[in-house]
Amino acid sequence: MCLLEKNKKKIVGIDLGTTNSAIATLEGGIPTIISNHEGGRTTPSIVAFSATGETLIGQIAKRQSIINPENTFYSIKRLIGKKYEEIKFELNRVAYKIKEDINKTIKVYSPNLKKEFSPEEISSLILKKLINDANRYFNETITQAVITVPAYFNESERLATKDSGLIAGLDVLRILNEPTAAALAYGLGKKKNEIILIFDLGGGTFDVSILEIGEDIFEVLATSGDTHLGGDNFDQAIVNYIISNFNEKENIDLRNDKQALQRIIEAAEKAKIELSTLEITQINLPFICINNNNPKHINIDISRAKFESLISNIIKKCTAPVNLALEDAKLSFSSIDKVILVGGSTRVPAVRNLLIELLKKMPNESINPDEVVALGAAVQAGIIAGEITDLILLDVTPLSLGVEIEGGLMSTIIKRNASIPTKHTEIFSTSSDNQQNVEIHILQGENNLAKNNKSLGIFNLEKLPLGPKGTIKINVSFEINADGLLLVTASEVTSGITKKITIK
Numbered sequence: 001m002c003l004l005e006k007n008k009k010k011i012v013g014i015d016l017g018t019t020n021s022a023i024a025t026l027e028g029g030i031p032t033i034i035s036n037h038e039g040g041r042t043t044p045s046i047v048a049f050s051a052t053g054e055t056l057i058g059q060i061a062k063r064q065s066i067i068n069p070e071n072t073f074y075s076i077k078r079l080i081g082k083k084y085e086e087i088k089f090e091l092n093r094v095a096y097k098i099k100e101d102i103n104k105t106i107k108v109y110s111p112n113l114k115k116e117f118s119p120e121e122i123s124s125l126i127l128k129k130l131i132n133d134a135n136r137y138f139n140e141t142i143t144q145a146v147i148t149v150p151a152y153f154n155e156s157e158r159l160a161t162k163d164s165g166l167i168a169g170l171d172v173l174r175i176l177n178e179p180t181a182a183a184l185a186y187g188l189g190k191k192k193n194e195i196i197l198i199f200d201l202g203g204g205t206f207d208v209s210i211l212e213i214g215e216d217i218f219e220v221l222a223t224s225g226d227t228h229l230g231g232d233n234f235d236q237a238i239v240n241y242i243i244s245n246f247n248e249k250e251n252i253d254l255r256n257d258k259q260a261l262q263r264i265i266e267a268a269e270k271a272k273i274e275l276s277t278l279e280i281t282q283i284n285l286p287f288i289c290i291n292n293n294n295p296k297h298i299n300i301d302i303s304r305a306k307f308e309s310l311i312s313n314i315i316k317k318c319t320a321p322v323n324l325a326l327e328d329a330k331l332s333f334s335s336i337d338k339v340i341l342v343g344g345s346t347r348v349p350a351v352r353n354l355l356i357e358l359l360k361k362m363p364n365e366s367i368n369p370d371e372v373v374a375l376g377a378a379v380q381a382g383i384i385a386g387e388i389t390d391l392i393l394l395d396v397t398p399l400s401l402g403v404e405i406e407g408g409l410m411s412t413i414i415k416r417n418a419s420i421p422t423k424h425t426e427i428f429s430t431s432s433d434n435q436q437n438v439e440i441h442i443l444q445g446e447n448n449l450a451k452n453n454k455s456l457g458i459f460n461l462e463k464l465p466l467g468p469k470g471t472i473k474i475n476v477s478f479e480i481n482a483d484g485l486l487l488v489t490a491s492e493v494t495s496g497i498t499k500k501i502t503i504k
């Protein structure tokens with residue numbers, strides 16, 4: 001039995017979502033959502049700057065987005081830790097301006113403030129709002145947190161998320177994979193051994209993980225996903241349909257009218273949500289634009305069947321990651337005991353039908369898909385704080401890591417779905433006589449060709465001892481810590497020349 005520590009610092013768990021975020025804590029050993037100041041249990045991940053220079057976050061930012069589209073920043077998580085060239089798809093999807101910054105990074109621009117922000121800065125404002133709500137709840141200042149990310153996030157996306165926490169003044173004690181968090185919340189206190197599949201389809205990302213959970217060990221067997229798949233794509237499919245329908249009738253392209261576009265995006269999301277329960281819904285947008293002094297209106301019906309035909313290609317994209325995760329876990333669908341739904345988009349009937357078809361099983365509906373990730377982050381916070389002592393979590397790395405070798409190939413050092421923390425070392429040798437230096441090009445991805453994978457960094461090992469090719473040996477070791485972050489060390493065996501790099 002342990003006694004309580006006086007003035008022990010609280011650690012909160014945060015689900016920093018693309019669309020919605022949530023914050024939770026352990027209350028007497030039970031994970032509990034902390035409601036925000038407005039009374040909501042989740043907070044829209046939206047930041048806006050008003051004409052008077054005020055910063056609006058969450059529900060109030062969402063409410064004014066139609067009248068202030070260029071200063072309202074949503075889906076920022078789709079940009080975080082990415083290079084400008086990776087986000088082409090986003091450029092015409094959002095109503096705010098995205099710019100390329102130095103080092104090919106991204107900035108968003110607020111005309112009201114005449115100021116640029118990095119995605120990390122926008123995310124930090126969301127985190128600050130959540131923390132302020134928690135401060136109010138505890139009546140003390142919170143400085144420590146566990147933050148979740150999609151399992152499929154790569155190194156730079158994880159680091160950028162950690163940086164957002166830093167900017168918000170937080171000590172981020174752990175970056176936790178969202179599906180793993182969901183499993184922690186689902187499995188806490190369960191006495192049975194089970195193999196569960198977590199299917200998380202949110203606004204912008206899709207994650208699937210397979211875990212084996214027991215009374216005190218949770219082991220991730222495999223994880224897979226798609227960082228560009230979610231409810232936003234469903235909304236976009238409806239938006240495209242409305243716009244082309246209107247264009248056919250009126251010969252006006254509303255894509256160039258930011259305010260109209262924002263209204264259509266919102267109406268599309270509302271229609272989509274209604275179609276989760278209704279068979280048909282109507283989209284009414286009076287005065288959507290004025291043409292030669294003639295006001296124009298949008299008035300169209302969308303049936304569930306029509307919606308399903310618009311999104312059938314998007315839904316099909318969920319299949320491959322599920323199969324890949326099963327394959328990596330060396331399991332067939334029949335070994336899955338429970339399917340746990342996470343994320344608002346799992347309420348779309350077509351998504352559930354796909355799962356039933358794929359796994360021949362009704363999904364478990366015992367937990368709230370909007371809250372489960374934050375609750376699991378609170379469980380992890382409890383493990384770190386020592387409040388929960390009898391639970392061990394074994395997570396995995398989502399993507400293979402390696403280095404570039406002769407011929408532009410990638411040599412894998414840590415295979416995807418390896419348990420973390422982990423360390424692997426491989427021995428390489430020089431490729432020409434009296435070679436003085438070697439280049440260590442660190443890669444992440446599954447392709448044999450280096451150029452098709454993500455480059456995480458390059459460094460050189462210099463002043464190598466002279467010798468015929470193949471005789472100079474270089475040890476390259478990759479070490480991943482519990483946050484999924486990577487440390488690479490390269491050293492020449494005889495001289496001991498060593499270089500280390502943490503991926504930043």
Ligand code: ADP
Nearest residue numbers: 017018019020202203204231276343344345347
């Ligand atoms: P994220 O993890 O990306 O923050 P959430 O899990 O909060 O996302 O899911 C948000 C997505 O779920 C949005 O695209 C939203 O429109 C969608 N969504 C929420 N409720 C429903 C519903 N009842 N039917 C269909 N989609 C829904």
Ligand code: MG
Nearest residue numbers: 017202343373
């Ligand atoms: Mg989510």
